Amino acid sequence: MRRKAVEIINFTKKFGDFTAVEDLNLDIYENEIFGLLGPNGSGKTTTLLTIATVYKPTSGDIYVYGHSVTREDYEVRKLVGIAFQEPKAMWIDKAIDLLTWHARIVGYPREEAKRVVREVMELLGLWEHRNKYFYQLSGGTRKKVELAKVLIQKPRIAILDEPTAQVDVLSKHALWDVIKKLRSEGTTVIIATNDMFEAERVCERIAIIYRGKLRALGTISELKDSVPKGDIIEIQVQEELRDREALRELEVFGRVSVNSDMITIYSDKAEEKVVDVIDALRKRGLQVKRIMVKEPSLDDVFTYLTGAKLRE
Amino acid sequence: MSRLKTILLVATWDLMKLRNQKVFVAMRLAWFTVQVLVFARAISYIVTRTVENYTGGVEYYYFYILGVYTTLLYSTSIARGYMVAEEFDDGIVEYHLSLPVKRSTLAIGRVLGGGVSTLIFTLPMMIIVYTVLRVRDPVIVAISLASALVFSAGVVSLVILLVFTIKSTDLTDIIVGAIDALLVRLSTVFYPLPVIASTGIAPYYVAATLNPISHMSDFLRILVFPEYYLVAPYGPLASILYLVGFSMGLLLLAIEFYEKKLETGGWR
Numbered sequence: 001m002r003r004k005a006v007e008i009i010n011f012t013k014k015f016g017d018f019t020a021v022e023d024l025n026l027d028i029y030e031n032e033i034f035g036l037l038g039p040n041g042s043g044k045t046t047t048l049l050t051i052a053t054v055y056k057p058t059s060g061d062i063y064v065y066g067h068s069v070t071r072e073d074y075e076v077r078k079l080v081g082i083a084f085q086e087p088k089a090m091w092i093d094k095a096i097d098l099l100t101w102h103a104r105i106v107g108y109p110r111e112e113a114k115r116v117v118r119e120v121m122e123l124l125g126l127w128e129h130r131n132k133y134f135y136q137l138s139g140g141t142r143k144k145v146e147l148a149k150v151l152i153q154k155p156r157i158a159i160l161d162e163p164t165a166q167v168d169v170l171s172k173h174a175l176w177d178v179i180k181k182l183r184s185e186g187t188t189v190i191i192a193t194n195d196m197f198e199a200e201r202v203c204e205r206i207a208i209i210y211r212g213k214l215r216a217l218g219t220i221s222e223l224k225d226s227v228p229k230g231d232i233i234e235i236q237v238q239e240e241l242r243d244r245e246a247l248r249e250l251e252v253f254g255r256v257s258v259n260s261d262m263i264t265i266y267s268d269k270a271e272e273k274v275v276d277v278i279d280a281l282r283k284r285g286l287q288v289k290r291i292m293v294k295e296p297s298l299d300d301v302f303t304y305l306t307g308a309k310l311r312e
Numbered sequence: 313m314s315r316l317k318t319i320l321l322v323a324t325w326d327l328m329k330l331r332n333q334k335v336f337v338a339m340r341l342a343w344f345t346v347q348v349l350v351f352a353r354a355i356s357y358i359v360t361r362t363v364e365n366y367t368g369g370v371e372y373y374y375f376y377i378l379g380v381y382t383t384l385l386y387s388t389s390i391a392r393g394y395m396v397a398e399e400f401d402d403g404i405v406e407y408h409l410s411l412p413v414k415r416s417t418l419a420i421g422r423v424l425g426g427g428v429s430t431l432i433f434t435l436p437m438m439i440i441v442y443t444v445l446r447v448r449d450p451v452i453v454a455i456s457l458a459s460a461l462v463f464s465a466g467v468v469s470l471v472i473l474l475v476f477t478i479k480s481t482d483l484t485d486i487i488v489g490a491i492d493a494l495l496v497r498l499s500t501v502f503y504p505l506p507v508i509a510s511t512g513i514a515p516y517y518v519a520a521t522l523n524p525i526s527h528m529s530d531f532l533r534i535l536v537f538p539e540y541y542l543v544a545p546y547g548p549l550a551s552i553l554y555l556v557g558f559s560m561g562l563l564l565l566a567i568e569f570y571e572k573k574l575e576t577g578g579w580r
Contacts, residue, residue, distance in 0.1 A: 052410045055575050077412045088407035090398065092332040101328060105321050105411055107313055133332075 002029040005157055005188040006051060010060035013046050020046040022212045023060070028190060033183050035203030036192040037298065043212040044192035045085055048159050051190070052082045064157060081106075081155030085162045085192070087142035089134040095145045096121070096130035099152060106153045120151045123178065125171075139166035147175065150182075157188045164198060176202050196298035206298070210306040220298070227304045229254055230296035231270030233277060235263040238287035246284040253277055261289070270295075318413055322421020325408075326429040329395065337433055344384060344437045348444060352377050366506040368539040374445055375533065375540075379501035381434070381441045382529035388433050389464040390492055392426035393471020397484045400475060409574070419472075419570035423563055426468030427461050434460070445536055452535055459535075459552060463528045466559030469566040476574055499525040506543050524558045527551040 006028040013021045021043040028034045036044040049055045051062055053073040061068050067075040089098055099121065103113035121127045124144045129137055137145070143166055150158045160179065164172045179202055183189050193199050199206055200220055208216040208223070216223055224230060233253070241247065241258050250256045253276070254267030267273055270293045278288055296304070313321075330337070356373035367375050399405055408418060438456065447453065471488060478484050498519040500508065508520050520526050531551040533540045541547060546554075 049406065049410075054406050054409045074412075074414050077410065080410070082410045084403065084407065086403055088402065088404050090329070090402055090404065092329065094332070097328050097332075101321075101325060104324075105318070105413065107412075 002032075004028070004063075005030045005032075005065060006190070007063040008047070008051075008060075009063070011047070011050065011057050011062055012059045013043075013050060013055060014058045019212055021050075021209075024209075024212075024214055026207055026214065026217065028188065029205075030188055031183060031186060032204050033179065033189045033191065033202055035199045035206040036190065036209055037194065037196070037199050037203075037206050037302070038192075038209035039194050042209045044209055045161055046212075047209070048082065048161055048190065048192055051076075051157075052080050052159055053077055054082075079156045080159060081150045081153035081157070082159040083143075083146040083150045083161065083163055085165070087134075087146045089142070089145070091133060091135040093134045094131055095126060095134070095137065095148075098134075098145065099148055102149050103152050108152075116152055117148075120148045123151070124148055124175075140168055140171060143167055144171070144175075147178070151178065154182075154185070155187065157190065158182055159190045159192075161192045162194070163191060164193075164195070172198070196302070199298055208302060208305060210302075215305045216301070223298065223301045224295050225269065227296045227301055229266040229268060230300060230304070231267050232294040232296075233265040233267060233270050233274055234292045234294065235265070235277065235281065235288060236290040237261050237263065237281065238289055241286065246281070246286065249280050249284070250277065315414075315417055318417050319421045319424060322413065322418055323425035323428060326392065326395075326422070326425030327432070330429045330432060337436075340433070341436045341440075344380075345440055347380060348377050348437075348440055352380060363504070363507070366504040366510075366543060368537070368541065368543040370533065370537045370540050374537065375504065376502065377441050377444060378532045378536065379529050381437060382525060382532065383496055383501050384437055385430065385434050385460055385464060385528070386467060386496065386525055387492065388430045389426065389467035390471055390488060392430055392464075392468050393475060393488065394484075396422070396426075396472050397475040397481060400479070401481055415570040415574070416567045419567045420563065422472065423465050423469050423566060426472075427465035430464040430468070431457065431461050442536075447536055455535060456532055459528065459531055459555060462552075462555050462559050463524065466524060466555065466562050469559065469562035472566055473562065473569055476569060495523060495525055499523040499529070501525055501529045504543060505530070505545055521545065524555060527554045527558075531555065 004027050008024050008026040011021060011024040012019065024047065036047060038044050046055060050057055050069060051064065053069050053076050057070060061070055064076045064079055069076050096117065099117045100113055103117050104110070108116060118127065121130060124147065126141065126144055126148060129141055134142065143163065147160065147163055150160065163179065164175050167175060176198070179189055179191070191203060203220070205217070205219055206223060207214055216226060218226070238261070240261050241263060247256060247258065250263065250265060253273050254265045257264045265277065274291065274293055278291065281288055352373060356371070356376060359372045363372050364370065411418070442453065474488060475484055478487060498516060500520055505520060505526070508517050527546070530540070530544050530546070531548055534544060534548045
């Protein structure tokens with residue numbers, strides 16, 4: 001049985017009259033890359049900041065390796081490192097000063113701190129920016145400084161709040177590799193994102209949160225399968241389909257639409273049905289020119305579950 | 313890592329900021345020098361010699377510049393607090409709260425860091441004042457520095473408590489500004505306590521007597537000019553005990569606040 005790294009039990013967080021998160025229940029397992037997916041203002045950051053003990057739950061509790069965030073906050077903080085959504089620095093700060101201070105405060109001796117800071121800054125392409133003031137850095141570089149804090153700390157649980165927002169495409173891929181490497185070194189990674197491509201690319205399990213409530217939880221394929229008739233089988237045949245009987249036969253696989261030589265079938269678990277579809281067409285003497293199976297995107301899943309788009 | 317080492321490391325956060333403010337420190341020093349060498353002289357000429365009856369014979373110029381130094385110490389400590397408000401605004405408080413550090417350690421470290429950085433910031437000004445006053449006794453200098461640190465730590469604790477309670481940049485400006493104006497004016501930084509007593513305004517006298525700024529400035533005066541003790545209603549021991557009590561009390565409140573109440577969010 002997989003060990004729980006984080007256990008969220010009936011967690012509710014209110015700010016005055018506003019309920020940011022309502023009755024959230026969730027388990028995050030050791031050494032997985034877990035994604036919290038939802039649009040801005042859905043409660044992702046509030047949940048992450050409470051795991052990091054920055055916020056206190058209004059009701060319910062969160063346990064990190066069995067330690068309560070309300071009663072054993074210091075024990076929790078020893079296990080958790082966080083890269084914030086907005087980089088945390090003032091305009092007069094220099095990246096190297098911030099990271100060296102961070103390394104010292106998380107426990108590195110002076111010389112070791114210098115070494116590890118340089119190593120991480122070089123890994124993230126920050127070394128050349130080390131003596132620049134924070135206001136001189138681009139948004140993407142600032143985000144990298146934020147991520148560098150976690151890489152220096154090497155916590156048992158790394159919380160990354162929109163780690164690649166404002167980062168250019170090339171750097172995004174590099175950062176995703178860094179995140180996966182962090183996990184391979186034994187860290188449990190929790191990522192909040194509203195980037196479905198990032199979620200698909202990096203996360204193993206995902207919780208979809210919308211308006212403070214958990215809407216779905218599972219692996220990416222489980223979530224995609226949760227959309228009824230969400231898979232699409234697109235078939236291009238040699239000639240236009242005029243055979244009504246053949247059409248009726250295809251309808252057993254799902255809803256069918258025909259446009260000239262293109263047949264589209266909306267179905268569940270399309271990958272399991274595609275062979276039968278081809279067989280049915282061949283029996284009717286139809287030559288298949290091209291066939292393509294498309295899954296619903298996470299955006300489709302989100303829309304199906306909430307009626308909203310991820311980027312509202 | 314030992315707790316003391318962690319406290320010292322947290323304190324270096326404020327010192328790191330100070331290092332990046334060299335131009336600001338230089339400008340402040342230049343202004344202070346003009347204030348002490350030009351304006352303070354001018355004001356002292358306006359004040360009649362009879363005021364020396366109220367200062368135990370200490371020349372008003374000397375009385376005044378120790379007051380000016382205390383005011384600077386106070387306003388610099390307040391400015392450290394403003395920096396914490398700015399950090400709150402920028403979300404740095406969230407970062408600090410997420411660090412693997414006990415909240416009480418964080419509170420003590422921030423207060424110590426604010427106090428020490430105030431001391432370093434105002435050290436050149438103290439050197440100017442003590443040079444003008446021809447203070448050469450290292451014991452007096454050491455006691456002055458220690459008392460300045462205690463006083464500054466108290467003011468930093470006060471402002472941190474206010475900032476975290478108010479959670480609003482605008483309201484912090486108004487309230488801290490009002491407290492700043494009141495505390496400085498209702499103190500003995502510019503007027504000796506016997507002069508305040510002679511006005512016959514009892515609340516003014518009581519406020520000045522209870523004011524930590526009065527105790528700080530009068531403690532320095534007695535330290536440098538023991539004859540001032542003749543007119544001071546409280547002795548140096550009472551003043552230093554008052555200052556220690558003021559700082560420790562506020563520090564304990566700040567620790568309690570960090571441990572029990574403090575969370576970010578809701579900043580306006």
